Amino acid sequence: MTIKITNDLTQIDYPRYDSYKDSGVDWLGEIPEEWDLTPAFKFINENKLKNKGLTVDTVLSLSYGNILIKPKEKLTGLVPESFETYQIVEPNDIIIRCMDLQNDKTSLRIGLVKDKGIITSAYLALKVANSYLPEYLYYYLHSLDTSKAIYKMGTGLRQNLSFGDFKRFQVPNIPLKVQQSIVDFVKTKSAQIDQAITLKQQQIVKLEEYKQIVIQNAVTKGLNPDAPMKDSGVDWIGDIPEHWEVKKLKFLCKFDTGNKDTINAVDNGKYPLFVRSDNIESINEYTHDCEAVMTSGDGAGVGKIYHYFNGKFCFHQRVYMFNRFREVSGKFFYLYLSSLFINVALDGSAKSTVDSLRRSKIANFWFTVPPKKEQAQIVSHIDSFHASFDKTLISYQTQIERLKEYKTILINQAVTGKIKVS
Structure with missing residues (x-):
């Protein structure tokens, strides 16, 4: 399907499920009739594996929703005396920065691990059971992140989150086949949109x-x-x-x-x-x-x-x-x-x-x-x-922002069942 940018990005030309029901969750709204919700503790565990003995030396960081390997030459400034306090994470673990929701409502707080490494224990690391697809859960939580619904979940003076908050979090209990279809769809469409964004950025450079x-x-x-x-x-x-x-x-x-x-x-x-x-x-x-x-x-x-x-x-x-x-x-x-x-x-x-x-x-x-x-x-x-130049430049920049918006909406609607992709 060709990606088209319309005046109303919420009008996405994809089929819907035959019928819907109220999810009972404010931020989620309606879900397909055949979907069920279940507490996340059925599918996730908290990672508590510390880097004792410094067995792992690949340091990871969370940067605007991406888990990146931190180059050794950049391990300066606010770093611990010993990386033994860091936690070991594996590919497909989900990282969540749970602290201080009140003071930072712009950055993305949830990322999917791609490389084995260590990351600060100040972050929550979730391990996903074999009966659930880590990438689907990541995209589902990502929609919570991009919609900013996560900022309504914090508790305490600084609105922090804990594993206790997430283990009771309602997630779709849907077949692995459906999860995989949604993940494949999101990856394909995200790649197409990213390519379109890259082309616009190259046009700006030229x-x-x-x-x-x-x-x-x-x-x-x-x-x-x-x-x-x-x-x-x-x-x-x-x-x-x-x-x-x-x-x-x-x-x-x-x-x-x-x-x-x-x-x-x-x-x-x-x-x-x-x-x-x-x-x-x-x-x-x-x-x-x-x-x-x-x-x-x-x-x-x-x-x-x-x-x-x-x-x-x-x-x-x-x-x-x-x-x-x-x-x-x-x-x-x-x-x-x-x-x-x-x-x-x-x-x-x-x-x-x-x-x-x-x-x-x-x-x-x-x-x-x-x-x-x-x-x-x-x-x-x-x-x-x-x-004249500024007018053209603003047009390109606006198109890039609209493509990013489109991508966010497309992911959110796919993982929450607002559109049918399988």
């Missing part, structure tokens, strides 16, 4: 690459494809319009990092401190023609460039601020720097593992310098392109 090409061509070649060209003298820039110039950044603006005075201004509560882009909203006073701020180190992502339209702010010694522009407008400067600097000056390798960005690398970065009138035309052209 769209972002196209955006970079459009901006780079505009700021280095101009908007007139018939303009006479000349060699810029800079290998990575290549030819430029004959009437343009090339100059080093140090001749086009003033730039500097923060210092003791700027930090004192922050300490005195005078201005907010610029650290990264999420500070932009807090700035409301304009002081300089400052169109770009670049992080120079301190784990903030070396070489990241942020755009300020207005604002009065302080910046620390790991941040460069550019202002007092000469021969280039601040907006043209920002577009040029943000589209080329990381890929050219840092060879696309800007990352938090780079300790710092030397002043000389910034000062000697080459800029094309069109006449001011052309700069304004280029800025206007790119602004118009951005508006």
Whole structure:
């Protein structure tokens, strides 16, 4: 069947069972007439096997519903003195993070183990009996997770769950053949939807690459494809319009990092401190023609460039601020720097593992310098392109979110009997 995204994702084109009855469970609603519910203790046991003697050294973690092997190099920070306190889990065990439901209602808390390993004993590990299909129980609990019904189950001040809560939890008592049919259906359709999502994500990547090409061509070649060209003298820039110039950044603006005075201004509560882009909203006073701020180190992502339209702010010694522009407008400067600097000056390798960005690398970065009138035309052209680009990008992102919604609904309706797949 071809997957179609409709305006109402709850209208899924699959057959239903002949008749339904009230399950007696609020979050579950109606179930097929031939289905029965039974307490989960008939099919599950709590895992209590500790890693005494450190017999297993593969450390697992629960990350947004997935049980992942944790690389040894990442076993730092909040880790136990000994992994003997961890519990040993096997493939097809079900892991549930039962703590603190009140304070975290976004992440997924239930995962299916695929590899033998150890995981913190703070999590509940369920072993499923041979008379029940672990994957079906996982998908059934997953629907409890994605529907957020799990957050109504917690007890105590912090809404914690225990094995006692889950052993009384009502699960469908249906034939293994039916369970297997549902699991096969969910796997097949999930793979199709995931493939569709991947294709959309690849389209977004190509769209972002196209955006970079459009901006780079505009700021280095101009908007007139018939303009006479000349060699810029800079290998990575290549030819430029004959009437343009090339100059080093140090001749086009003033730039500097923060210092003791700027930090004192922050300490005195005078201005907010610029650290990264999420500070932009807090700035409301304009002081300089400052169109770009670049992080120079301190784990903030070396070489990241942020755009300020207005604002009065302080910046620390790991941040460069550019202002007092000469021969280039601040907006043209920002577009040029943000589209080329990381890929050219840092060879696309800007990352938090780079300790710092030397002043000389910034000062000697080459800029094309069109006449001011052309700069304004280029800025206007790119602004118009951005508006169209953003519209397309939002469309792709919306489609991805709708596909994810569709997948969640499809799984939930299949495992709870709202649609018939066998």
